[in-house]
Amino acid sequence: MKKILYTAVLLLTAFTAPAQVISNGIIKYEKRTSLKLQMKNTFSDKPDMLRYIDQVPNTVSSYFTLYFTPRQSLYKFEEHEKLQGMASYFTGSSPANENVVHRNLRHDTITAKKKFYDAEFILKEVPKAHQWKIEEEIREIAGYPCRKAVTTMFDSVVVVAFYTESILPCSGPESISGLPGMILGVAIPRLYTTWFATEVQLKEPPPEVFAYNFKGKVTGSEDMEAMVKKSTKGWGGSWSVYSTWWMKL
Template sequence: MWGTKPSETDVTILDVENNTLSLQRDVFEETYLIQDSIRKFDWKITGETREIAGFECKKAVTKICDSVYIVAFYTDQIIANAGPESFNGLPGLILGLAVPRLATTWFATKVEMTTPTPKELAPSQKGKKVNWKKLYVDMNKAMKDWGKEGARNIWKFSL
């Protein structure tokens, strides 16, 4: 739930074959089920590298909401078009992600290769069903009088 730890209760399923996203996210006191196409990010690969959880990772950057910069570190040793939350679109698994403006980071400490069960891959059915656009409209209405803190929360919802 936003206001506690980001993604503590979020569940994200990316279906790359069908280009669909199912994301269960708690926002304040309500659970949303975002069902939409997989978001596209305009990543720029920088050439910088670092090790994360025993894997050599390459740095890539993008931005969301026109001004919020995202820094990702991905490994091409694990061919998976995925990462934390709804981030994807790099030629390998994102093992590290930072959003400096929001003081938010996700970095893998260990990677275990397992085969998920069909139940684990099934999209959640819990929550108010919306797409990204509808969630953004709902959040703008709820945050319109919150000033800079409202804008900051909308950026968080966009992750």
């Protein structure tokens, strides 16, 4: 009964009461990966990798910041959870785990920096359009009522997002977008990873944060994907497929 009442209050607050629309701010995200489960399923046919499972924690976290204005947003890696030994190695060397993504909201273009081990890619492209199915479920994230939406990426990867109409710039973590509001939560079960906002700061970002230097040669996403597949050929398990998904996210 309490759960029903709480949901009703969220719905009433989000969709019937007048609300202040936020267009400038800073959002802190925690990215959490179920590392032990990811390794178990990704390296199912690689006994030499599976022997490290007992040396890693169940989950590991990384932290990102999203700066946004009505014109643009910048999603930027901050730090990894402090870990030791093999846990630190697997977290630090995972593909695309320190991404920086700038989004021009006026022209709907993105510029991104992504790392694949020692290789670094600079991408400039129009974000791919996804067919989102907006559902009735509402949950509160970082103090904001968020509606659930579901889509499929890369033909078969289900992505669950939670967005709020209280923050108008249509942006979110990584390159994920296309919803009528800011995305404060994402879950991708096949990547064993979630992104959830932990804090929303209602202040205008300093202009210099958007002057991020994307230094390097611009690479097309198809060339990047081909390089990742070539580099991981013969690794066994599902790591080649997972690596490609991470880099395209």
